[in-house]
Amino acid sequence: MSKLKRTLLIATGSLAMLFGVLVLHIHLVTKPKPAIHLANIQLARIDLLGPIAEPEASTIRSTIAALPGVHRVRVNMEDRNVVYSYDRSAQDQNAVFNMVSDLSTAPCERLVVTAEAAATGCPAMAKGGTQDKLGRWIAGLLN
DSSP states (O other), rough: OOOHHHHHHHHOOOHHHHHHHHHHHHHHHHHHOOOOOGGGEEEEEEEESSSOOOOHHHHHHHHHTTTEEEEEEEETTTTTTTEEETOOOOOOHHHHHHHHOOOOOHSSOOOOOOHHHTTOOTSSTTSSHHHHHHHHHHHHHOO
């Protein structure tokens, strides 16, 4: 086999393999998701008042993720909290809190957002930052 034919064969095989990986990736990413009403989705956070071990965090995450109505769960070991989203029509925040309280060796408490904090907007944005100014400007245009 000539060098040119061998190079073309390797290049064609590589391109075909990359194309196959791309098709598989697109298929896995675009799986149909269950239709849920976004108005029922709630984000919740449980603060852990002490450190926990990695196996305990893994157990908490997998137990919460297995509950009906819970969509995403993240256990943040550095900030010592559990953040999850759930469907309010299928799950209760108090039930999840009680489960985490039973599973965790560290004491925990729910984050309850006050009406004043809820009225000021997203707590993730820094006050006075660029995103905050842009959000206030857009809100001013709409109101």
